[in-house]
Amino acid sequence: MVVNLIVSGVTMLMAAFVGVWIFNPRLRSWFEMPKHRFLEEVRRFRRVERD
Amino acid sequence: MTSAVDSDTELVPTERELIRAHGLAALAMVVYSALVGLTIGLKFHWPDFLGDVPWLTWGRLRFSHTQGIFFGWLGNAFLAFFYFAVPRLVARPVTSRKVGWSLFVVWNFFVVVPGWVLVQNGVSQPLEWGEFPIIVDVFVVLAFLLMAIQFVVPFFRRGVADLYVSGWYIMGGIVFTMLAYPVGNFVPELVPGARGATYSGLWIHDAVGLYATPFAVSVLYFVIPSVTGRPIYSHFLSMLTFWMLFFVYPLNGTHHFLFSSIPMEAQLGAVVASIYLGMDVVLNVTNLLLSLRGAGDRVAHDVPLRFVWLSILSYLAVSLQGSMQSLMPVNRLVHFTDWVIGHAHFAMIGFASFAAIGGLLYAWRETAGLRYNARAANWAFWLLSVGLALMVADLTAAGLVQGQLWQSELPWIDSVSASQPYWISRSLAGSLVLAGFGALCLTMLTGPVGYPATSPAEQVSPYLAPTGSDLHGSSAIRWLKSAYVLTGIAGFGCFLLSFFALAVWPNLTLESDIAASRPNGLPAMTASEVRGHAVYAREGCLNCHSQFVRTTLDDVRRFGPATLAWETEKDYPQMWGTRRIGPDLARESGKRSRDWQLTHLWNPRWVVPESIMPAHPWLFDGSALKPKQDALDLVAYLESLGRDARLATPLQRGTSREIDPAEERRMGTFCDCAIPRTPGPAVLLSLDLSASELQRFELRGASVFARHCGGCHGSDGKGDGPAAASLFPAPRDLSRTEFSAVALGRALWEGVGGSSMPAWHELPVNDLRALAAYVRSLDSQRNHPTEEVPLSRDELTSGEKLFSVNCSMCHGQTGRGDGTGAGALYPKPTNFRQERPHRDYALEVLERGVPGTAMPPWRDKLDAAQRHLLAGYVGTLYQSQSE
Numbered sequence: 001m002v003v004n005l006i007v008s009g010v011t012m013l014m015a016a017f018v019g020v021w022i023f024n025p026r027l028r029s030w031f032e033m034p035k036h037r038f039l040e041e042v043r044r045f046r047r048v049e050r051d
Numbered sequence: 052m053t054s055a056v057d058s059d060t061e062l063v064p065t066e067r068e069l070i071r072a073h074g075l076a077a078l079a080m081v082v083y084s085a086l087v088g089l090t091i092g093l094k095f096h097w098p099d100f101l102g103d104v105p106w107l108t109w110g111r112l113r114f115s116h117t118q119g120i121f122f123g124w125l126g127n128a129f130l131a132f133f134y135f136a137v138p139r140l141v142a143r144p145v146t147s148r149k150v151g152w153s154l155f156v157v158w159n160f161f162v163v164v165p166g167w168v169l170v171q172n173g174v175s176q177p178l179e180w181g182e183f184p185i186i187v188d189v190f191v192v193l194a195f196l197l198m199a200i201q202f203v204v205p206f207f208r209r210g211v212a213d214l215y216v217s218g219w220y221i222m223g224g225i226v227f228t229m230l231a232y233p234v235g236n237f238v239p240e241l242v243p244g245a246r247g248a249t250y251s252g253l254w255i256h257d258a259v260g261l262y263a264t265p266f267a268v269s270v271l272y273f274v275i276p277s278v279t280g281r282p283i284y285s286h287f288l289s290m291l292t293f294w295m296l297f298f299v300y301p302l303n304g305t306h307h308f309l310f311s312s313i314p315m316e317a318q319l320g321a322v323v324a325s326i327y328l329g330m331d332v333v334l335n336v337t338n339l340l341l342s343l344r345g346a347g348d349r350v351a352h353d354v355p356l357r358f359v360w361l362s363i364l365s366y367l368a369v370s371l372q373g374s375m376q377s378l379m380p381v382n383r384l385v386h387f388t389d390w391v392i393g394h395a396h397f398a399m400i401g402f403a404s405f406a407a408i409g410g411l412l413y414a415w416r417e418t419a420g421l422r423y424n425a426r427a428a429n430w431a432f433w434l435l436s437v438g439l440a441l442m443v444a445d446l447t448a449a450g451l452v453q454g455q456l457w458q459s460e461l462p463w464i465d466s467v468s469a470s471q472p473y474w475i476s477r478s479l480a481g482s483l484v485l486a487g488f489g490a491l492c493l494t495m496l497t498g499p500v501g502y503p504a505t506s507p508a509e510q511v512s513p514y515l516a517p518t519g520s521d522l523h524g525s526s527a528i529r530w531l532k533s534a535y536v537l538t539g540i541a542g543f544g545c546f547l548l549s550f551f552a553l554a555v556w557p558n559l560t561l562e563s564d565i566a567a568s569r570p571n572g573l574p575a576m577t578a579s580e581v582r583g584h585a586v587y588a589r590e591g592c593l594n595c596h597s598q599f600v601r602t603t604l605d606d607v608r609r610f611g612p613a614t615l616a617w618e619t620e621k622d623y624p625q626m627w628g629t630r631r632i633g634p635d636l637a638r639e640s641g642k643r644s645r646d647w648q649l650t651h652l653w654n655p656r657w658v659v660p661e662s663i664m665p666a667h668p669w670l671f672d673g674s675a676l677k678p679k680q681d682a683l684d685l686v687a688y689l690e691s692l693g694r695d696a697r698l699a700t701p702l703q704r705g706t707s708r709e710i711d712p713a714e715e716r717r718m719g720t721f722c723d724c725a726i727p728r729t730p731g732p733a734v735l736l737s738l739d740l741s742a743s744e745l746q747r748f749e750l751r752g753a754s755v756f757a758r759h760c761g762g763c764h765g766s767d768g769k770g771d772g773p774a775a776a777s778l779f780p781a782p783r784d785l786s787r788t789e790f791s792a793v794a795l796g797r798a799l800w801e802g803v804g805g806s807s808m809p810a811w812h813e814l815p816v817n818d819l820r821a822l823a824a825y826v827r828s829l830d831s832q833r834n835h836p837t838e839e840v841p842l843s844r845d846e847l848t849s850g851e852k853l854f855s856v857n858c859s860m861c862h863g864q865t866g867r868g869d870g871t872g873a874g875a876l877y878p879k880p881t882n883f884r885q886e887r888p889h890r891d892y893a894l895e896v897l898e899r900g901v902p903g904t905a906m907p908p909w910r911d912k913l914d915a916a917q918r919h920l921l922a923g924y925v926g927t928l929y930q931s932q933s934e
Contacts, residue, residue: 003302003320003552006545007327010298013541014291021287030213031287035276038215041139042277049065049419 064144066134067418069151073131074411074421076159078492080123081404083167085488087116089481095474098656098663105669106171110591114170114182120399121180121258122191123163128407129266130158130198133221135414136273137202140218141209146201154197161190177588177626178251179307180258181236188236195229212536216289217269223297224265227546231257231301234550244619245312246561248627249554252313253304255629260300260328263403267366268296268335270410271359275342277413278356279349284341292335297542299328301549305557306377307629309386310601312564312616317557322377329374336367354428355416358409361436365401369394383603384458387631389470390450397443400435400484408435408491415495424498431490438483445480449473458605462813463634464661464758561616569617570699576621576691583688586681588626590667596636597628598692609813611638611693618696633664640694647807648686650675650777657774658762658807675777730812733800736823738792745824752825755818763807768829778807779903780878786831787892789929794885795823805877805904832889839890842923850924853917858925861905866928876905887929893922 021028094100094109101107137145145151166183169175174184181188203222206214211222235254239247272289276282283289302324305317340363343350350360372394375381385391408431416423449470456466576584587593599614600606607613614637619625643651650657653675655664670682678686740748757766763778765771768785775782790798799819802810811819827833842850855864861876863869866883873880881888888896897918900908909918 003317003323006302006548006552007299007323009541010295010327010545013298013538014295017287017291028287031290032282032285034213034215035282035286037213038140038217039276039280039282041142043280045065045139046417049417 065138065418066145066148066151067420069148069155070131070134070414070418071421072155073127073134074415074495076155077124077127077131077407077411078488078495080119080127080159080163081488082485082492084116084119084124085481085485087112087119089478089485091116092474092478092481094665095663096471096478098665102666103668105173105667108590108667109665110594111171111173111175111589113591113594114175115167117180118166118170118182119163120404121263122158122166122183125263125266125399125403125407126158126163128404128411129270130154132266132270132273132407132410132414133202135418136217136269136410137205137221140215140221140273141205143205143209146204150197150201154194154201157190157194157197162187162194173589175589175591176236176240176624177591177593178236178239178624179255179629181239181251181254185237185240188232191236192229192233195225195232198225199229211539215272216283216286216293217273219290219293220265220269220272223293223542224262224269227261227265227297227301228257230546231261234554238554239624241623242558244622244625245616246558247622247625248308248311248619249305249313249317249557249561251624252307253301253550253554255307256304257301259398259403260296260303263399264296264300267362267403267406268293270406271339271363271366274355274359274409274413275339275346277417278353278359279343279346281342281346284338284344288334288338292331292338294538294542295331296328296335298545299324299331301546302553303328303377305553306382308599308627309377309379309382310603310606310613311599311627312561312614312619314557314560314564317553320552322379325374325377329371332367332370336363339363354425354432355409355413357432358405358412361432362402362405362409365397365405365439369397369402372397383601383605384454385450386601387597387629388450388453388457389446389473390454391630393443393446393450396439396446400439401443405435412494420500422496422498422500424494424496427490427493427497431487431494433487434483434490435487438480438487441483442477442480445473445476449477457609457631460608460813460815462759462811463609464659467632467663468661565617565620568615569620570695573695573698577687579684579687580691581688582681583684583686583691584622584626586670586685587688590685592636593626593628594630595628595632595664596634597631598622598625598635598637599627600635600637606635610635612696615696618693633662636689636692638693638696639689640692640697641690643689643809644778644805644807645686645690646778647809648689649678649682650774650807652678652682652685653777654773656762657772657777659759660762661758675774730800730810733797733812734816734819736792736796736799736816736820738820738824738827740824748821748824749828751818752821752823752828755814755822756825759811759814760822768826774807780806780901781903782807784892785826785829787889789830789832789887789889790823790826791885791930792823794882795826799823803878805879839923839926842920842927846920847924847927850920850927853913853921854924857909857913858921866925878904880905883925883928884930887926888922890922890926893925894918897921 021031090101090107091109091112094102094112098109105111134145134151162183166187169184169187170182175182176184176188183191203225206218206222211218231254235251235257238250241247242250272283303321305313305321306325309318309322311318343360343363346356350356376385376390376394412423412428415421452469452473453466456469457463599619600610600612602613618637619627647658649671651659651662651664652667653671654666654668655662656666657675667682670685671678738745738748756764756768760768761772763770763772763774763782764785765775765782770782770784772782796819798808799811799814799822801812802808811822814822854862854866858866859870860872861868861870861880862883863873863880868880868882870880896906897909897913899910900906909921913921
């Protein structure tokens with residue numbers, strides 16, 4: 001069934017990302033970097049707009 | 052006017068006027084859409100409310116309601132949010148203000164407003180979540196192209212490898228909806244029936260999964276850190292769930308058509324994907340709720356964040372509910388019921404709208420020069436929350452009641468009557484929701500102009516982001532950046548693959564199935580039937596009447612053989628429907644007379660006193676007796692539904708006991724070949740009862756009669772109900788004929804062919820018995836006996852001779868209604884062995900005939916004495932206990 005293939009494929013792809021995350025702790029901070037950068041951006045906008 | 056942010060290197064404008072324009076448009080449109088929704092709700096208990104105005108009829112209003120919420124409210128609210136969010140996500144402006152205003156004009160004045168005007172004036176497309184007509188669909192695609200230029204291009208200019216998750220959701224929603232929309236809205240116009248349903252089924256779910264969901268989740272991930280001043284729990288997990296959503300969501304669509312003729316593999320695939328999606332949502336919600344840990348105080352005091360929090364909870368609940376109802380045993384019970392309507396409101400209000408409100412209010416509050424009334428926002432939250440909770444609980448319960456009743460052998464109208472208390476409660480809930488949106492208007496139109504105070508948390512603990520600079524440029528990061536791009540390509544490929552798996556491939560299978568199973572020599576649709584198809588679509592009949600009998604035991608028992616793929620090959624587009632308020636119509640052919648159908652369209656309550664179907668007086672010229680061409684075409688179309696199967700399938704008899712429940716459980720479906728195609732021989736309604744039993748049955752019968760028969764036969768059974776004037780032959784005056792139990796049993800079980808008397812075999816046997824007892828009690832001779840002078844022997848002989856010469860050709864020599872000419876007559880001639888007309892009634896018939904039947908008036912051929920003799924003679928043929 002094609003759906004099974006897709007679901008299995010997705011699961012393996014996600015498992016690969018999880019594997020990278022587990023076995024390479026240094027990369028975790030890269031994965032998480034966008035959330036920090038985003039928050040900085042939100043604050044910068046707010047600060048400048050209110051000034 | 053534009054406010055500006057002075058970044059280190061450039062000015063990044065926030066498009067305040069576009070935020071304001073889309074925000075105000077969202078408010079106007081949600082109020083109209085909710086008002087329409089409430090009107091629809093009120094029509095459930097006051098079906099004649101605004102019933103004479105075609106553009107305010109139930110079916111057309113529902114089109115406006117769903118599309119208004121989808122495009123008018125959610126679309127504008129999300130667009131307003133994007134103008135606030137995208138510059139903050141990419142640190143650069145959106146593409147162009149001109150594109151922005153073009154998008155605003157196209158979205159509102161080429162899509163929503165004309166869409167409303169068109170569907171309410173009868174120009175629509177009978178596809179769920181695709182109700183606006185094709186001309187509007189063209190502008191929807193154009194709008195998504197403009198959206199992509201306006202919002203997606205800045206993401207690519209910035210680079211997407213380390214983009215924050217909200218940006219991914221915005222991009223994904225725009226791009227994948229732009230691709231899915233044409234497939235779901237254009238293809239079913241070109242591919243008919245079951246094959247087209249595979250495509251429209253995909254869009255039904257993509258509308259939620261690729262449009263509402265990603266945009267809503269983008270808001271959730273944006274507002275939480277913005278308000279709490281803390282980053283989300285895990286960006287890694289948010290990206291993982293993002294890709295899982297876009298990989299798997301497109302595979303869900305076919306779960307709307309379970310137990311259909313679409314290949315079972317595709318159906319099961321959709322079920323598997325639905326469960327998988329539930330797991331994805333659990334992960335996503337876990338991440339979102341962990342992002343709110345320790346922020347309970349902010350949730351309690353910040354209304355936009357509170358809307359976001361409730362949206363997250365709704366997202367979890369509604370997704371798990373969705374996964375559950377795709378399971379076949381659950382689906383069998385709740386599909387087509389109000390449970391699904393509750394689910395849809397839960398998703399569109401509880402999840403999508405609450406997220407949209409959270410995003411809109413946050414953007415509004417944070418944008419210079421816009422008013423924000425915190426007190427009104429709080430009112431909006433509570434009114435909407437209470438309204439939603441009441442509505443979802445109420446519709447879920449109603450759905451379970453309906454599902455149970457549909458599985459029973461009770462008549463369909465019982466489920467309508469049993470739903471009334473729930474529908475009243477739903478209207479109350481709808482009023483609260485409307486009031487909640489009214490409070491939302493106050494929030495955004497009143498109150499002070501300016502920014503809220505910075506949160507205490509932000510003041511005391513300034514945020515210091517980790518730099519991660521030690522990783523930049525490493526080979527692992529380069530690999531990961533490539534992996535993100537590869538994942539994007541894989542997502543796009545998966546999306547295309549979903550169309551192959553759930554639409555293209557099932558279409559190929561269906562094509563070969565249809566070619567192998569389609570009988571030859573079936574008539575094509577007439578021009579009138581084709582026009583009737585269009586009338587059915589335009590009036591929104593599919594909102595209440597499905598057109599496919601599922602391969603479930605209960606469906607087949609109630610409606611007839613399951614719908615086969617080849618039967619649907621004339622439907623451009625298919626109108627299977629996803630809801631039943633009225634019964635399924637796939638087997639309507641041959642069930643009702645044309646007069647019944649026309650009277651039913653003129654005023655449904657004339658023939659079905661408890662019906663809540665809207666009347667369609669605009670299809671007539673002022674009277675049920677004067678149908679316009681549209682009404683005739685619609686009835687012709689209804690009569691064609693299931694006709695091919697009737698003509699092609701030989702009658703098969705069997706009993707439902709032959710079905711192996713274990714086999715059914717194993718397959719998730721069953722072969723309906725053992726289900727009888729006909730209700731079988733009429734039951735014998737023995738009325739040999741004691742006086743007290745008879746009294747009880749008559750009492751029960753009176754109530755059953757009032758519910759089902761009074762519209763035609765009148766409350767006293769004198770054939771003078773409101774529908775009587777437009778039915779030919781007219782309903783019988785039941786007080787002027789004595790009926791045998793056999794005659795009553797047959798008429799109730801099989802109906803009276805050639806008249807408007809339908810079969811009532813779906814009623815419980817005890818109700819049929821009660822009806823028979825009551826009808827017998829209506830006999831005026833029984834209640835007030837009058838002297839009918841018996842015929843002398845000579846008169847009998849003369850009467851017999853007259854009968855033989857003038858009547859036996861149709862009624863048979865012995866009066867059984869089996870004369871040589873009877874076979875060609877419809878309705879069949881009266882069987883005087885089982886019906887004894889009172890002499891005065893018989894005389895009346897002989898003088899005037901029975902309009903609408905083959906019985907002519909005899910006043911010109913027989914003199915008064917002869918007619919008197921005949922009237923007396925036919926009464927002597929009656930044998931109440933025999934045959």
